[in-house]
Structure formats: structure tokens, C-alpha cells
Amino acid sequence: NKRIKVKQLLASEQTGHEVTVMGWVRTFRNNQFLAVNDGSTNNNIQIVLELGQFDEALLKRLTTSASVKVTGEVVPSMGKGQKIEVKAKTLEILGDSDAEKYPLQLRNRPSLEYLREIAHMRFRTNTFGAVFRVRHSLAFAIHKFFNEKGFVYLHTPIITASDAEGAGEMFRVTSLPFDGTPRNEDGSVNFKEDFFGKSTNLTVSGQLEGELGATAFGEIYTFGPTFRAENSNTARHLAEFWMIEPEMAFSDLEDNMNLAEEFIKYIIQYAMDNNREDLEFLAQRLVEEEKQKPQAERSEMGLIEKLEFVLNNNFERITYTEAIDILLQSPAYKKKKFQYEVKWGIDMQSEHERYLVEKHFKKPVIVTNYPKDIKAFYMRLNEDGKTVAAMDILAPGIGEIVGGSQREERLENLEARMKEMHVPAEDLWWYLDTRRFGTVPHAGFGLGFERMVLFVTGMTNIRDVIAFPRTPKTAEF
Ligand code: ATP
Ligand code: MG
Ligand code: MG
């Protein structure tokens, strides 16, 4: 198979040699011009057929989305916007397509909502082509970043007995024996509500296990699927999403903030360097979308400008107490624009987070030192006895993308907190061992991968940046 990818072919701009291209027909005009896409780029390669070169019967089968194999000579193109095209020598149809039934052909400019209904086909659109190539690059950049920094990639369990206390509602694991389905007397399936006699769930976070790794390797990260039984149907929550969780020994909250900011900038830069074409396509898509909105609601910056701005500016760093003060002083508060109450001690709602980043600072914001009562037991208690060394990173258009903290490394403090929050110590004896045998200050965070992909691609619904979205309404695959 000597096929050349369209992206590589278009980039080389060389002419005079023979190539083989395989892909799917996008358009076929005047019985002569065949636009073929192979998914490596949104750009199509133009294949030129000579009139009379191929059977009428064959030409009829060149419908949108039929798969083809073409061999021919690369020649300079007369067409606008492309330097080369392929003069066909042989043309083979690999798979026919009934264009009348092709889901993407059924609507002109299909909406994102419609494409969600045909999620099995949406990769073939330019929008999703661009989104998933960018997602791929970000995933690759994540491993590259941590590898360069010497972090060990640790695979924490998917089925686990630990629930990372309060991170979210969990999915219980049940088992069905292989040898026939046991039934109850009423005929219903008799599931075993356990994992070989133990109660387990799908992981909501790999953090607690990650801490075991960090207190041995020094620095680790996880990058895997996490599951939360979110029955909320928001544009920012999925039941299955991917999370990146670095954990660093010998580190405090400041190190944690520095790492998170450097990390976010690194992966954005990687996408800017390697996915420029796709990002420009997505930026243009956004421009078109913005035109539908009333003037006042249009965003001031384009996608590329927004990413450049993030790369070139420091994230704002404020404490939770300062954040609440800003909200209380805000015109939005005075004009009673917030739906939810604002006072010290609240868990900030999305409207509050978005006010801080979009209206007040107009850039990403790191909020630190939250009240201990609204955060998990493992966060390090500050001197004031009221707040913990937590940090959330809030991004424009999205709100929270990162949640992290310095961990409580002092055994007595940790045990006291667990008692206070009714976390049974006997379930977490293995976790407490990290504090018993050579405890060290350590810190880490979790970045929701899909929220990051939303930010970089400018998409607005989380279902549009994961290949097979899992929400209460979508579980076809
Ligand atoms: P939120 O307040 O948005 O519900 P969270 O505080 O419950 O998030 P954390 O437990 O802090 O979330 O998880 C770390 C990160 O994982 C979050 O900052 C976010 O980026 C991402 N995340 C959390 N829940 C979801 C979800 N249901 N779908 C997609 N990403 C999520
Ligand atoms: Mg949540
Ligand atoms: Mg939160």
C-alpha cells in the first residue's frame, strides 16, 4: 500500500511524479473534477478526469462519500487556492455510497445538534475533523510535556473501591456471571451488586492512588477516563470524561499553580504549532457563528487571538476571599444579576466564575484558599484554620477547568479532618500509610481534558469534543 496522505501530498507541492490516493468523495463536478478527502486534513485533493477517460457507469458511482482509490500524476493546478492536483490514470471505487441515504447529505449545513444525533458519522465533517485532530495533538502534547519533565505515567485503576471522597456521584460496578443470566423469581435479571464480594465503583479520580505514586517516584501523572453519574445535562459535564492528574512530591500550592499554568500554555502552544490549519478553520467557523448573534453578545476576540492572549499573559491569581469581595462589589451583584447567593462560604456557581474571568479580569484566573467546608478532606489546612490550600483554574467561556490543592501531609491533621467529614479511616488505611512512612509536602491537580479541548477549539458543548459522548441522553455506542 503506497498511498500518500492528502495532507502530505498538498504540503509537498512537488509535481511530475505518480501517487496513489485513497479516501472518500466529497464532490464530483462536471464529470471531471473529483474532490477526495482522506481525513488527514480538511483540504481535499482535486483529481482531474479527462472527458471520456472512464465509463459513464463508473462516473455515476462517484457519489458523495463513496470510497475511492486513485492513481495518477501530480500536476500544477490552475484552480484557485491549491497549487497541485492529480491527473487520474486509474480510478477504482472501493465502496459505493447511496448518496440519497447518506446521513450527512440529508441536511444542508447540518447543525451541531443534528450531528450529535448522527455521532457515528460526524467525524466526516470538516468541523469534527478539525476538532478531533486538535484533540489528538493535545493528548500527545500532554504526554510530551510530562515526559520532558520526568514525570512517570501511572495507570490508576478504573474499577476501584476508593471514591476520592465526594468528587462526584459514582457508578457502582455490578457483575453478571458468564454461564447464563440468573433470574429472580419475578423474572428480572439478578445482578450481583459487587465485585467478587466487594463493593466497587468506576473511578471518579485517580488522585488518591496518584499520591501513592508521587510519594515513591517523586512526580507522576495519570491520564485516563473518569466517570461521574452527573445527571445534569449541562454543556460542561459528561458521565465519562478524561482527566489529567499530575502529583508532585516536595511541592506546595505555589509549585502547583506554576506547573498548571506552564502545562496549559505548553499544550496550547503545541496545538498552535502543529494544528494551525485546523485552528484557523475553527476560528473561521466561530466567526460565522458569531454573526448570528446580536452585536452586544459577540466576543471581542477571535479564537487564534484568544489563544495567543493566553500564551502571552500571566494567569490572574487571587484568593477565594478576594474573589468573593470582587463579586460583592460588582455591578452584577448590585443589579441583582446573579441567580445564586454570594457570600463567604458559598461554592461558587458557574455564573460567578464566569463573571470573574469574562467580565472582571478578562483572562484565566487561579482562585486559591477556599473555605475548608466546601472542599475535600485531603486538602492542606491553612494557618487560619478556616481555609485550605486549594486552587481552581477558571477559563473564559468555560469556568472551572482545573481543580487542585496542596495535600494534607500531616497525619494528625488528616485524621482529624477525616473524622470531621465522616471518612472512614479503615477504608483508607493504605492512603494514610503515605503519611506514616516518610510523609512529604506534596500537591497536584486534575485538568478535565474535554474542558481543555473546548477552550482550544472554541466549541461550546462538551458533547462536541469527545468522540463518543456519554450523557444521560447519549449512549448509542
Ligand atoms: P464542576 O464544579 O465543574 O462540577 P468539579 O469541581 O466537580 O467540577 P473536580 O472534582 O475538581 O470537578 O475535577 C477536576 C476537573 O475535572 C474539573 O476541574 C473539570 O475540569 C473536570 N470535570 C469534573 N467533572 C466533569 C464532568 N462531569 N465532565 C467533564 N469534566 C469534568
Ligand atoms: Mg462537579
Ligand atoms: Mg467545582
Ligand code: MG
Ligand atoms: Mg473542582
